[in-house]
Amino acid sequence: MAVITRGDITNSIIGEQSFFEGRFMVRGALRVDGKFEGSALEIDQLFVGPTGRIRTNVTAVNVVVEGVVIGNIKASTRVMLLPTARVLGDIRTPELIIQNGVILEGRCIISNDLNQSARILIENLYQQKS
Numbered sequence: 001m002a003v004i005t006r007g008d009i010t011n012s013i014i015g016e017q018s019f020f021e022g023r024f025m026v027r028g029a030l031r032v033d034g035k036f037e038g039s040a041l042e043i044d045q046l047f048v049g050p051t052g053r054i055r056t057n058v059t060a061v062n063v064v065v066e067g068v069v070i071g072n073i074k075a076s077t078r079v080m081l082l083p084t085a086r087v088l089g090d091i092r093t094p095e096l097i098i099q100n101g102v103i104l105e106g107r108c109i110i111s112n113d114l115n116q117s118a119r120i121l122i123e124n125l126y127q128q129k130s
Contacts, residue, residue, distance in 0.1 A: 062075060068086045
């Protein structure tokens with residue numbers, strides 16, 4: 001699946017003056033220009049616009065952030081942080097793109113196998129004989 005961009009079609013939108021609270025599960029794409037707070041956000045494609053604010057843990061296929069995210073992000077394909085992105089939380093994904101200007105505080109784990117510890121994989125590779 002491709003990363004959603006500003007011009008792509010979204011199934012659901014939390015508008016600039018809107019606030020949503022709770023657990024949100026969406027098949028398809030969600031654009032957040034308002035605020036979302038909750039226990040979890042599970043989505044295929046997530047785009048957090050420049051005015052978007054999210055305070056929850058995110059599980060998705062692809063995530064693009066221009067706004068503020070407080071919480072952990074787990075994406076099975078890609079996370080892209082655009083210049084105005086502000087993220088406080090851990091990121092776990094096979095591909096992470098961070099553009100100049102981003103503010104990020106948290107751990108980043110880049111691995112194709114999101115279910116296995118990257119630390120164990122790397123230590124096992126180190127222990128293997130050449």
